[in-house]
Amino acid sequence: MNPDVKMHTKLDAKVPAGSLAEKWDRHRFNLKLVNPANKKKFEIIVVGTGLAGASAAATFAELGYHVKNFCIQDSPRRAHSIAAQGGINAAKNYSNDGDSVWRLFYDTIKGGDFRAREANVYRLAQLSCNIIDHCVAQGIPFARDYGGFLDNRSFGGAQVSRTFYAKGQTGQQLLLGAYSSLMRQVSTGMVKLFPRREMMDLVVVDGKARGIVVRNLITGELETYTAHAVVLATGGYGNVFNLSTNAMASNVTAAFRAYKKGAYFANPCYTQIHPTCIPVHGTFQSKLTLMSESLRNDGRVWVPKKPRDKRRPGDIPESERDYYLENKYPSFGNLVPRDVASRNAKEQCDLEKGVGETGLAVYLDFADAIKRDGENAIAGKYGNLFQMYEKITGDNPYKTPMMIYPAVHYTMGGLWVDYNLMSTIPGLFVLGEANFSDHGANRLGASALMQGLADGYFVIPYTIGGYLAQTSFSEINVPDSKEFKQGIQNVQQRIDKLLSVNGRRTVTEFHRELGLILWEYCGMSRNEEGLLKAREMVSNLRHEFWKDVYVPGTGKDLNQSLEKAGRVADFLEFGELMILDALARKESCGCHFNTAFQTEENEARRDDQNFCHVACWEYNGDDQVPNFHKESLTFENVELSQRSYK
Amino acid sequence: MISKTINLTLKVWRQNRGEKKGRLETYSAKNISVDMSFLEMLDVVNEELTKNKKETIAFDHDCREGICGMCGAVVNGRPHGHEKETTLCQLHMRHFSDGDIIVIEPWRARAFPLIKDLVVDRSALDNIIQAGGFISVNAGGAPDANALPISKEIAEAAFNAAACIGCGACVAACPNASAMLFVSAKVSQFALLPQGRPEAARRARTMVRMMDQCGFGNCSNETECEAECPKGISISNIARLNREFLKAEFS
Structure with a gap:
């Protein structure tokens, strides 16, 4: 501990008693319910319209609450969840390869290096199956096999195939699903939408979160809104690094304003660096582009054995290539977790074995996969990713290996929340990447979409009821x-x-x-x-x-x-x-x-x-x-x- | 990294909020690396403007990887520029030559009122989705995801329609400023899937009505929309929408 840091109380996460498998069921039973007729008397503010925000806002409205939903973009459909490529995990065991709720739970806890809360992670694994069911019912066109059943693939760090996907646009399809449910509720009048608004401050009255101040980004006017609870689903803070795979407008402001109003910030140093991004090209680069790590299923990572080898990749014979991940980690090979893959890439570049003009890149090579499965099969799996790569770099990855380098991608840290997803400010709930809760010190691939939707569709709709039912609220007259x-x-x-x-x-x-x-x-x-x-x-x-x-x-x-x-x-x-x-x-x-x-x-x-x-x-x-x-x-x-x- | 650079002249639409008429203003973009994206080139121009204590050019953008649909401008007369199936953020400067003059204008359509410079209001597209671009299912009640097999072909056709990013380039490209490609993509996605069939007729009717109400024009088969769509959405979706709409109206 730093000498100038003062140590204070211990926090109570309000994890329910009972065995791990029973906690959530029991907790749902113990939570006080809001009478159906009373739900319409409550107003909830949801800030953000990504997977967590849109799913929460839509589900609140389905239950009968009145919702005010804010987003920074011109339409809720543009939240940055849209850019997630690879997939979403669920413990369906459709592949019959030994997956289970327990295995997904265990993989997530272990992947997070034992720095996440057991009860939250177990609940996440349990709810993963409900998410897939709901998304299919919404008309999300997941990939399917010839029998018409849902296809699965294996994803970074997992030894079972539990990842559901829609080509390389899974985030887009899931978000558009949540957005369509949200739009349905806007049409019923249960959700009032406020696009092009940026949250500038949280308003706390009598110790409870009761509203927000936003800036109307068109007129510049400051506006205030009141509610009985405020839900932040404002994403992560990766843009603190300037260059990241986050969208340009992604920011920490809403979470940081809440922090300044008394919400504790948890584990801010946990930031994930994603191993497979397109390398930096120059000073005026505005953002980095991720290539889904699903690519590591078929691509092989290598660098030349000799430092400062400037030959073209095709001119480097097999014997002079170092497939360093396969050599160092024989059982996981190219599928080691993100942090391990990233650090190893940097290590190779520090040894001056990096490739490309900057020397800050490693190869991700599909030649063997194309030889094995044919170009069509590879195009079927990664077509749009290859196209995206070629657009940005001008290189054709069917012919020459991709070049990749790590980039800041996801932040596991965030506002502290208890088991009910409530922060240390009563009535302020935090969902998705904006909270800290489920990924520990490292997030596994295809788990962010799962968490965002679990929080929004299946956790907060229950837990917020428990808060609203037990709390008395004073009338607020804004002026x-x-x-x-x-x-x-x-x-x-x-x-x-x-x-x-x-x-x-x-x-x-x-x-x-x-x-x-x-x-x-x-x-x-x-x-x-x-x-x-x-x-x-x-x-x-x-x-x-x-x-x-x-x-x-x-x-x-x-x-x-x-x-x-x-x-x-x-x-x-x-x-x-x-x-x-x-x-x-x-x-x-x-x-x-x-x-x-x-x-x-x-x-x-x-x-x-x-x-x-x-x-x-x-x-x-x-x-x-x-x-x-x-x-x-x-x-x-x-x-x-x-x-x-x- | 040392890469090739080019110099360009830009003619950019500038119009203040509430101003009735805008104008094209000329800027020079110097030492632009060909590896930059079009929006990064605009960033450089805006940095220069800021340093000269002038107001920057307003333009919408967010993900900068071609998926959020927030960016878009008409570049030399073509929405998102001249590269096929490319959003403006993914248009790279290697597709331009030293000395080029580039004209940059906002989407122009009655249903997309101009806000400022290159920024327009596309909330009419959200209104169309609100009119019926969804399957009415509440969280919690869905059957097992594999209870309903859907053939791979159908799932892929639905996916191809669902790939629309809602950027509005189809509207900007159309001489009638019609949103038919946008509407048909959503109607097709759900019409193809068995989950979407129960509401298919109502959906086709309400979404087309809302499109008309919002001030979009009609389709006269110009096919400009398909040519400019950054996601390659096919006009065969419009044919499907027409069939769905006619079926709905006459049943």
Whole structure:
């Protein structure tokens, strides 16, 4: 623990009693119900329309609640869940290869390096099957075999085929399914939709989350909305690194504003670096593109054995290629978990065996798969991914190996929630990537879609009822409410401040610099010296931002520069929190790889004695070190083992 | 990495919010790497504008990997530019030459009111989906996913229709500003699948009505929509929509 960090209370996750398999059923029975006739008296705000947000908003409305649903894009259909490619896991065991709820649970817990909450993960595995049923009923065109039944494939880190998919556009199809259910509820009048709105603050009244302040991105007006509960489904914070596979507008602002209002932020240092992305081409690169890791099912990863080998891949004979994943990890080969694949790619490049013009890439080669299955079969599985790759790079992956490099992709950290998905602020619920709950220190492939939809369709619709049924609410009259007035005033002040700095540097320049610091010192591998250095650098950068940034335009207009400035300002503060969390976790686990803590096989070495907990941070005022709280993780059903994929 | 760079002249539509008429303004885009995407090229121009303390060009964009459907502009007269089956964010500068003059305009359609510069309001597309672009099923009641086998061919045909990203390029391409390709893609996806059949007739009727109400034009078989669709949605979907609609009207 850092000397300047104060340790506080332990957190209660409200995990129900009973055996793992019974917990959720029993909890659902014990939860108080809202009488069907009373549901229409409650209003729920849902921020975000990705898989978690859209599914929650639609399901609340189906149950009879009134919903206000907000999104930053012009349409809810564009939330970044749409870009998920590979698939969604479910313990259906349709492949008859020995899968079960227990195996999906175990794989997820182990994949997360034993830093997730057992009860949540088990529930997730249980609900996975309901998701597939519901999605098929919605008309989602999953891949099928010739008998007309659903097809499955195996996916990063799993030895069974449990991944359902729709070509390389699974996220798109699942999101459009949730969106269609949402649109149906908009047409019934149960959901009121507010597109092109950005949440700027959470409003807490009598200690309960009761509303939000949003900026109308077209007019620039600040608007307030009230509700009996607020649900955040605002995604992850990967864009803190500037370059990531996230969409351009993905940001931490909504979650960070909630943090500043008292919601604890859990495990911010857990960020996943995805191994199969298209390498960076230059300084003005605006984002990175992921190639689904399903590609690793048929592609073979290799680098030349000789450092600085500049020959074309076709000119390098078989004997001079190093298929390093297959050699190092014989039983998992190219399918090792993401963090292992990413670190190994970086290691090869650090040994100067990287390929391509920058030397920051490794090959992903389909030649053998094409020889074995034919070009048509490979095109059937990955056609659109190959097409996308060719579009971006100008290379044809049917003829020459792809080049890939790791990129920031997903953030396991997020706002802390209990078993009911409620944060430390009563009435503030957090779903999907925005919460921290189910993936521990590392997320397995095809599990994000599963979690987003489980939270939205099948968890929050029950647990929010338990909260609403047991809580008494005061009437809020917005014009008279001092909390709402204060909320608007704070947001307005911040906007005015951003517009009035009138310095010399652009927001993008600050963002780029922040990204480089974090990638270097708080990325794939970390150490204390680097983290301490980065903490100071980020802090200096933040102070410089508020002295020297220039934001053109006005507040009362569509002003994309201003939008970005607000988000980057939050990333600058949040970056420090990430670093602090990485410093405090003096072990390696999953994606948090501190070079001081590794096994002889260069795997993450956990310290279960001292760090088997969720690290939670409580805001303590600007420029103050946040308070530290801990949720201890207990494992009653699995044995903690050292991960080994050899 | 050292890669080839080019210099370009841009003519960009600028129109403030609430302004009745816009105008084309000229900008130069210098030292543009051919590996950049079209939107990254616009980022460079916007950075330059910011440094000169001028207001940036507003344009919609988000995922920048061709799937969210948020981006889009008419580039040299063609929605999303001249490359086949490509969104604007996936159009790379290697498809342009040094010295090119590029004209960039917003989608133009009565149903897509202009907001600012290249940004238009496409909420009419959401209205059409609200009118019937769904299967009425509540969470919780579905049978086992494998209880209903669906042939691979049908599933793939439904998938191909479902690949629409709702960007509105079809509307921008159509001389009538019709949204028939968009409507037909959703109607086809559900009409092909057995789960969607119970509501097929109602869906075809309500979605077409809403399209008319929103101010989109009719289809006169120009096939521009198919030519410009970044996802290659086939106009055979429009034929299917017509059949579904006629069946619904006369039954």
